[in-house]
Amino acid sequence: MTPALQTLGLTHHFGAFLATDNVNISLPPGARHALIGPNGAGKTTLVNLLTGVLRPGAGRILMGGEEVTGMAQDRRVRRGLSRTFQINQLFPELTPLQSVSLAVARRMELDGGWWRPLGHGGAVAKEAAEILGRFGLSDAMGRRVGDLPYGRQRLLEVALAIAARPRVLLLDEPAAGVPEAEREDILAAIRALPREVAVLLIEHDMDLVFRFAESITVLVSGAVLMEGTPAEVAADPRVRAVYLGEGGHD
Template structure:
């Protein structure tokens, strides 16, 4: 069986700068995989190559064995590749029920017809309410997003991403900026994400990385530097040297 997501010699150059250096990477089906690396490691560039935000200079991106290297972001999303962002991309004036409803409607091909469909179609409203309940948003479902606590906004971004029914989900620092008092709800929700969704977590919070991931890839200077179980990576002297005295940022 093909991997959920795979790259082969993936490369990105900006003039003479090599930002991603022939990276071979595999995300297995159902995996909980983390991507870490020191400041300037190239994690964001790598994720942008996976999702089609940036075109690759060379190499391949395979989604369930299908070459999607030349496909747009939208076409990759329609094939099951979802993403959350380091800085959320939510509409501040919309409520959670509207945001999730729009995402579900768009997936069903009725994005422009959203306002009629949400009230008229039981399948849409049922799925919306299920997602809002799963992500602990029922109590704030009618509140404008701009008024939600930041932890709730992060949960809403996850709900919107899951509304697209992805097979592969890339989580770009989901805990970034979330106050300590709101973190437990977010962490519990991350732990309960559907097991059939393959997840790549890009994160600087090492406590979250080691509690969430069953496999970790380390990226350094755009190069695949190390990979293994959390225990293996934690004991690797090369990884410890890279992180010695340096807090990791995206």
């Protein structure tokens, strides 16, 4: 099967510093894949390369077998690559409904239109309400985003990414900063993501990773250390060695 997302020999330097070193990753459609690694392993750089914020020094990125390596960020999104951010990137002054609606309108290719109002015809509202419902945000749809509790903002972050109806979704530390009690909500939400979406989870919380991922890539110093099932990764002495330096992963 053609991978939903694939990198071939992806390499990137910052000056003399090798941030991404010949990385090969392949996500089949519907994958539940996690990317882990200690601080400074190059996870953020890899996300920036995949989404088009950075252009790689060498190597290729394919989506559904098609080259997207030099493609602008917004065009990748329209090809079906969506992401969340490690630090919330929301519209604090808008409501969740307005935020998701404009994302839905974008996905429906309506956002170049300047004549009909955003809610025209009800199709946008219908889909936006459906997405908000899926993330348990229906009751908050009319509130100011900036006034929502952090955990719910985090859910909205995922909802916005999903509104683009991606084929590949990059989740950049979705549980970062979320209080212990609300982590289950996040996990439940990302577990309930549509099965046809390939998900790449970048996460520090190993508990979350092992409960979510079906396969894991371990990144160290910009290069892939190993790839395998959660059980294989957990058993690998090299991974243990890397993480012991950080004080273990549990």
